[in-house]
Amino acid sequence: MLTYPPLPVLPRVSLLIAMRNEADYIAKCVQSALRQDYPAEHLEIFVLDGNSDDASWQIVEQLFQGRANCFLLPNPGITQSAGWNLGIRLCNGDIIGIVSAHSELAADYVSTAVETLRRSGADLVGGPARAHGESQTARAIAIATSTAFGVGGARFHYTKREEAVDTVFMGVCRKEMYQQIGGFDEEMVRDQDDELSYRLLARGGRIVCNPAIRSIYYNRSTLRSLWRQYVQYGFWKVRVLQKHLRQMRLRHFIPPLFVASLIASAALSLFSPVGWFSFIFILLAYLAANLTASAWAAGHHGWRYFPLLMIVYAILHLSYGLGFLAGLVKFAHRWR
Helix, strand or coil: CCCCCCCCCCCCEEEEEECCCCCCCCCHHHHHHCCCCHCCCCEEEEEEECCCCCCCCHHHHHHCCCCEEEEEEEEECHHHHHHHHHHHHCCCEEEEEEEEECCCCCCCCHHHHHHHHHHHHHCEEECCCEEEEEHHHHHHHHHHHHCHHHHHCCEEEEECCCEEECCEEEEEEEEHHHHHHCCCCCCCCHHHHHHHHHHHHHHHEEEECCCCCEEEEEEEHHHHHHHHHHHHHHHHHHHHHCCHHHHCCCHHHHHHHHHHHHHHHHHCCCCCCCHHHHHHHHHHHHHHHHHHHHHHHHHCCCCHHHHHHHHHHHHHHHHHHHHHHHHHHHHCCCCC
16 A cells, blocks of 8 residues: 655646657647646646657747746657656656647646545546547547457546546656656556556555546557557567566457467368368457447447448457567566
């Protein structure tokens, strides 16, 4: 169980944004941070740049020009984990909010997060990851990643009520939380928030997702970039689970088991009719589930998304599963 000193009546809040080559999104993110209804003299913003080679630095530099409590700094470690850890060391906030450069915060984001943190007594709070896409493909990706079929039991993607969760999007917490359990694991290129959440839960901590803490997350806009993202998620999830064996849940293994069963039955079909039958059965069962989920989502969001939803769901499951299997091979020696 973690313990903390009492918060000031009006705590100082630090928002930490780690970016690398985010010229397409960083202006919206920073502008939304600057528009907060929280008292400006009690809010500071850090942008930690991981050696961007696009216009990201120049965009932020212009937005911060002449503003107090706004800091643009290089992140020599490049990764998000390294950037956030740098911000945690340098910031002056009683409360720290981790912000994705792909996000846009509601004007009351900080004030609502502070209220939720104080009222709930939770160690870490955040809002749902409300995905948003601007093209038709991006909108289909947003729809799919906001459903249980798309992202499994990760309720912070789609919950509509305040509840305890096992991880949360863009966590907000007291600075003492990081001092007690440590910062982000800089080995983790992806899934660093999961790893930190599991470390917190292992110490008896509690994480709360409150839909009133509102933000938009600009998700991947192409099928190719979505594939790469979820391969990495699956790959690094192996390291998270190796570090936190007690946090393993059946849902973590469904995509890799599905992919492994497809590969195994396809290989067996070369030698036995049983393999061929198994491959067809598994494939048809998945197609039926995908068809049902895509039809349900399209019925709620528009039938024009139906064909794309079937493709997006397949990419989510196959890429994550393949990434997880690749991680099992890559990190096999870490189990010992």
